[in-house]
Amino acid sequence: MKKMYIYEPAMCCDTGLCGVGVDPELLRVSTVLNNLKKKGIIVERYNLSSAPMKFITNEAVNKLINEKGVEELPAIVLDDEIVIKGRYPSNEEFAKYLDVSIDFIGEGKQTTKRNTNKSGGCGCSDGRCC
Numbered sequence: 001m002k003k004m005y006i007y008e009p010a011m012c013c014d015t016g017l018c019g020v021g022v023d024p025e026l027l028r029v030s031t032v033l034n035n036l037k038k039k040g041i042i043v044e045r046y047n048l049s050s051a052p053m054k055f056i057t058n059e060a061v062n063k064l065i066n067e068k069g070v071e072e073l074p075a076i077v078l079d080d081e082i083v084i085k086g087r088y089p090s091n092e093e094f095a096k097y098l099d100v101s102i103d104f105i106g107e108g109k110q111t112t113k114r115n116t117n118k119s120g121g122c123g124c125s126d127g128r129c130c
Helices: 024-038 052-057 059-068 091-098
Strands: 004-008 044-047 075-078 081-085
Touching (some): 004 091, 052 059, 059 075, 059 081
Antiparallel strands (some): 075 081
């Protein structure tokens, strides 16, 4: 089975689903990852603020951040290669990259927008944790 890793920008919690202003894209991704986990498919997710060493030890992600900056996050890594940067995979892309049926993904509103929430997704206007 293919291994997928999501390297996310700094957020106030591991999923970005805290505070009063929840980003619907982060909610969709969390729902997809929970549905996959229930079927035994684990996608590892790393937050820059809680797991900075993961960003340093992955050569491709480290190079991306050093050359382009953290604005290119999230970075989606599949089998040691960055396949998407600056956005999360669509439900169809999750299915394709993980070589699973779209039924494994489950229902959820589909968006593929770039994460432009400078608060890290938690809705805090000052960038701190809520």
